[in-house]
Amino acid sequence: MPTFVEKVLARAAGLAEVAPGQIVDVEPDLYMSHSASWRCIRALERLGTDRLYDPSRIAMVMDHISPARTAKTADDQRLCREFAARHGIAKFWDVDAGIAHLVLMEEGLVRPGMVIIGTDSHSTIYGALGAFGTGVGFSEVTATWVTGKLWMKVPGSLRVDIEGRMSPGVTAKDLMLWLIGQLTADGATYLSVEFHGSYPASLTVSERMTMCNLAMELGAKNAYVPPDDVTRAYLAERGVPPGAYEEVFPDPEAQYVRTVAVEVSQLEPQVACPHTVDNVRPIGEVAGTRVDQVFIGSCANAKYDDLVEAARILKGRRVAPGVRLLVTPASRQVVAQIVRDGTYAALLEAGALITNPGCGACAGDGGAMADGEVTFSTANRNFQGRMGSYRSEIYLGSPATAAATAVRGAITDPREFL
Amino acid sequence: MKAQVRGRCWVFGDNVPTDAIVRSHLITRPMDEIRRHVLEGLNPRFPREVQADDVVVAGRHFGQSSGRAIAVRALKATGVGCVVAESFARTFYRNAFEMGLPILECPGITGLVSEGDVLTVDLEEGSVVNETTGGRAQATPIPPFLRRMLEAGGIIPIARQLAEGVDR
Amino acid sequence: MNLVEKILARASGRARVTPGEVVIADVDRILLHDLSCYLTAKVLEEEVRQPVRYPERVVVVFDHHFSPPTEEQARMLQANRAWAQRHGVHLFDCGSGNIHHVALHAGFIQPGTVVVGSDSHTPVHGTVGCFATGLGNYSHAALGLPFGKAWFRVPELVRIEVEGTTRPGVTARDVALFLTGQIGEGGMIYRALEFAGPYVEGLEVFDRWLFPLIAVDVGAKSGHVQPDERTLNFLAELTGHRPEAVRGDGDDVAEVLGWEVSGLEPQVACPPTVGNVHPVSEVAGVPIQWAELGGHGGGRLQDIRLAAQVLRGRHVHPGVRFNVVPSSRWVFTQALREGLVEELHRAGATWFPPSAGSNQAINMGALAEDEAMVSTHARNFPGRNGSGRMYLASALTVAASAVAGCLSDPREFVR
């Protein structure tokens, strides 16, 4: 009996069924490339062809460096713009749009049951809407532009059943960090991770995005939350009626490589310590660690809900003296939302530096640190040297923990402010 | 300070900004690297072929734009013996004396020289002789206050004296 | 004595000074930004080795970076922070705004004082009736920081009298650009400028600001507007304290130049220099890919309001990215309160942190070859913004061009 991924890949490969370990040629529904698009275009030039299989499946978003600060990057971005115009690629978003994943989901382009590849490892995020999303290299995206096909090894599946209600101040991010700590950074390598149970069902799409995004840090090939009314409402708001997609669910008898059961009622805020995402401690063990900078951003945690959560703590308070609070909203739509509801003003008045939307410091676009500096970040990676000096440190946690940390200038349990 | 500089001249136009002397993205780099890019946008041969005691000749308002002292430091690092221009932007002018790079204001100089001519510049008298053509020009003599600064090698060695009013 | 002579005489402890003489004057304020602070501190620590005598007079503003993109730049800011803390000077970290706007808003600029800075546009502070000028790092490191002094050759004063009433769609920025073109780059080397006449005197202070701003671009040492009631009210409102003003006597000027600006069109400074100024009708239609409100002369609340006039009910052209960089946190917060942040965002503009914006392309603003930007910035020299071309204009012209996708006359958009 098939799992989610077996069903969805069988459909995309035009086969009745597929089994884990099998290598199949699938036809992805959408090919996402971000700022790496120029590399795809250069690879296409090397291929010596200009014939694209289906330009309507190509989506490009200039998110990693926005806007350019060197002539080389400016030239690369112009190359993408001109390519998109020349080939009639309508799904092109420029440097002012925001993070690719968010933009595509907000635009209603990601739908249940779709197979999506992206030049970004966190393409697992599309599972939040019941789609299959996975990261590939840029050469593969180029090849898919031309052939419409891509080889994939059908993964086994990991089922995570999550029950319970979390206490205020504890979020989906904390759960995922805890899970990564438990299962380790390669706990789900090559696996499709399915999140089931009453907890994911109770979440907004935004929180589901955080979960599927962070699943990448378990080594997952893709992640999945079963579509439900929350999913349908999210899509309907974006003009996508239920008839426009086909939801895919795992068979109740599906075979999993492993099943993990989690009860979250007692979970505390969690922090991933330098320099790996699976070096996770409960907040109590790291509280008091001094920070120089707090970054609220990235595809993991810079969505509307995340910024509202942070602002709830920051409103009426000030960022600690000597600490820089950098906020990079995920997308233009998020900016519009937070400007309208006062979140933007609350962040600004608390002393935050709010940048234009995009990947920001998570992709090395600002936020670099000097030797010995420490950043608390809501992003999804804390590898050595990812934000500047090899002798700087990154701690990861939720937007609530980040906000509390910014106020105190040291890692702080957000529950103290709630 | 040398009394005389003798070398080949490199000719630039009017209103050369400091941005063209040292491009913005280079300013945090080591001087050894910056030096190899001085004025390259206007004449790529300049940083490659400039030799010690060569003379930079420019038109009006040389060194306009940002007051970055690094523009002077970089020119100095190329080994240039002096800069002779129709006129200078004032921050460049200050920076040059404060950092010990001899410069002369010499109305009419651009009409007197062609790229590569050999010039002899007398910094004390302010005379410029084009040895290739035999032409001569007279620069505005360096005011005594600034001459003292130049002779001291810049502003730092005389700063205390200036501050304490020994000058008055 | 004129205003500059009065200020310099007072600051150098003399009864009078005359143009041409060199004076050693006390400085009341030293302004350093993130790049110059680093270089100046290096000279001070490595070559001068003296303490900072009057740390309370020194203001450091990080405005070129709103967030360091590289480790190298992070180190520079870290060194600056440590230096500022060690010496107890005022520090405004990334995201505070443009150095000159921050210094003025925070009450560090007063009439009758001597203000020096490493930024070449420091003369802009003459707007409130001080003597303000840009000096090199060595001036600051050798004399300014250790002794609180600077040397000046007393400049001759040139009065620039502007009169007339501009037509709708023509702003103070257009008049300032026009004067830059008329006087020419380097046209006023070593001289001080006094902007006067009914046109200038009729402007609100932040519009007068645009005139001393151009002083450096025409080669002048400083520029000012004689302080009047409006200046003093402005400062009182800003800081809660009404200062005393010094005014020049009016006769000691070397030259008086006059312009009538009633018939003026909107103006554009074209590459490659600030003095290459043309009426917008001569350059309309040049395609642009980038537009920006920001820089020393832009990103004011006035600019943002002007842009909103154009963008109301319209949308930025799909081929253009329109950056808005508020000049300070105050401006940003006020724009938010007035609903301008939402309005411009909805029209397709993107908001950036208060900073120097695309100035020198440190966080943003690199252009590809053949790309062009129209902005309210103060400089357009090649090499400052990648490979592209920079056009300088008023906020109205910038916004109108952003909507049209090419340089455009804003009078077609505002009536």
Add this chain to the structure above:
Amino acid sequence: MMEERVGGRCVRFGDSVNTDVIIPGRYLVSIDPVELAEHAFEPLGPEVQAKVRSAPVIVAGANFGCGSAREQAATCLIGAGVRAVVARSFARVFFRNCINTGLLAVECPAAVEAAQDGDEVWVDHREGLVEVAGRSFRFAPYPESLRRILESGGLIPYLKQVLATQAR
């Protein structure tokens, strides 16, 4: 084109070596293997970098290449002269990127167990054999489809051949 048997001295790494260590994000402006190779393993310091450059084989623990999807993590190793990576396991995007850029990536836990830093390690991908200091270990050879990509030198050259065949 890839030889059947590649190898030489090995350099050994532990578990979960991530792509930010293999090639820091700041260098992704390049796609040139040689330029990238200069910065491969830079966070670990020049000694490790020198070792990698002199070793045609990388032996690593579990989850090698975890982190981002950047293809340059494989490209930079090719530029550094690495011919094969033998690991206990790979992060999946890294594994794909190896195949797609023509770098041999082999999962063989027993060989990893046996190999010491500096040992001679040879890989025969057709036979499914890793030799470590004379001892042999088996791994499941690549499926035909992936082998063709690998042997063509990567996905783009492979696809180029396919397109050329179709055109005929």
